[in-house]
Amino acid sequence: MELQQMRYVVAVAEEHNFTRAAERCRVVQSALSHQVARLERELGTRLFERTSRRVRLTPAGEAFLPAARQALEAAERARAEAGAAAGEVRGRLRLGAIPTVTAVDLPALLGRFRERYPKAGVALRTIGSEVMIDQVRRGELDAALLGVPIDMQVPGLRMRELATNRLTAIVAPSHPLAGRGRAGLREVAAEVFIDFPAGSAGRAQSDQAFDAAGLHREVAFEVSGADTMVRLVREGVGVGMLPEPFVPGLEGVAAVAVSDAPVRAERLVWGPMPPSPAAAAFLALLEESLDGGPGAGRGEPEAGGTAAG
Known part of the structure; x- marks a missing residue:
């Protein structure tokens, strides 16, 4: 079983189409289809139901997909940690932000992040706060900038109130x-x-x-x-x-x-586990932009915030 095969499976599952998945992975469709079929033979079960109109996961595919995503994330994290040990921030920052964030100048902050860490990528999602909270809890986002009622708590996550x-x-x-x-x-x-x-x-x-x-x-x-x-x-x-x-x-x-x-309160939330090198670099840079206040850059909740657990 190879990581590239897992990437192909994830792409097909998300695109619901072999042609679009091949375009996304920048390979010819025949090569992608061959690798998926090879993996299915190795597993002894089909991962996808294919018809002329649609492609969808089988029950085996539904079970395989989350583990495949975790494996790909673990591989990316391993590469990033190796780079960090050599003094270079790599990997991908997965950040969520409400469209109306005002506590920080997010475009300027991400511009500085890219300038300082050119080998780190950014995946930015602008969605609702409640969705981002769940995604941070599930490990799908490293951190998120929220806009929430001032009495709203975020159990299980670290938090810093921004404004x-x-x-x-x-x-x-x-x-x-x-x-x-x-x-x-x-x-x-x-x-x-x-x-x-x-x-x-x-x-x-x-x-x-x-x-x-x-x-x-x-x-x-x-x-x-x-x-x-x-x-x-x-x-x-x-x-x-x-x-x-x-x-x-x-x-x-x-x-x-x-x-x-x-x-409303604008808050930064991030997960209870040690952040990835890219996420840790972003949290530190954000802290710099906030004039060195307590909390986010060192992975500690603000006084009065909700800590992990």
């Missing part, structure tokens, strides 16, 4: 509130809202604030990203709420400060 910020309402320039600059929470609650999906961390901070004030609001549009929210607000279909430091960079919308506005 807290209030949410600001955004409205179309033609909206009656656009010229006001400030409104009460009760007044804003009467509007039709565009917000993140119910149950998500991005939605919870707003729901908690309105519930605490005994106010009901109508969320007519649920969106998965801030960019979609902004586009809908521009069209005048509703109002949204986004972190105050994020709003000044938006075009085509007006900001309205809200009294008793929801508050």
Whole structure:
């Protein structure tokens, strides 16, 4: 059994197609198919069901896939650790970040990371906080920059709080509130809202604030990203709420400060195990950008944070 065969199996499983998997692995399809078939013969079972319309994992393939991914990750970690011992950071940083992160200048930080560690790669995912928390727990991400309600805990992970910020309402320039600059929470609650999906961390901070004030609001549009929210607000279909430091960079919308506005916390979380060389280098660089505060760069939770376990 060879690592390359495992890479091919993972690619086929994720692409659901041998042709796309071969393109991704930069080999001809016949070579990839031959290696997968060879591995199946060695295992004595089929890993994929193949039809003219689709490719899907067999039960044996479903059982094989997680272990194959772990083996590939272990091999990459071994190469990275060997490089680190020789004074060179290699491997891949697997980082998650909310699209509205404002506590750090993430593009600039990643630019410095690449400049300092040119042989280390970065896989950046911009998804919801609750999804990233699960992926850090499962070891699919090394670290994640979250936006969550200030009372939200992250058991089993190390954490550093980076910032807290209030949410600001955004409205179309033609909206009656656009010229006001400030409104009460009760007044804003009467509007039709565009917000993140119910149950998500991005939605919870707003729901908690309105519930605490005994106010009901109508969320007519649920969106998965801030960019979609902004586009809908521009069209005048509703109002949204986004972190105050994020709003000044938006075009085509007006900001309205809200009294008793929801508050969110920006946090860095990472796993309980020693980080990979690339992840450790990123955590140290992030700590440098935060002027040497306690915590992330040394793998220790901030005082009052949630430690591993």
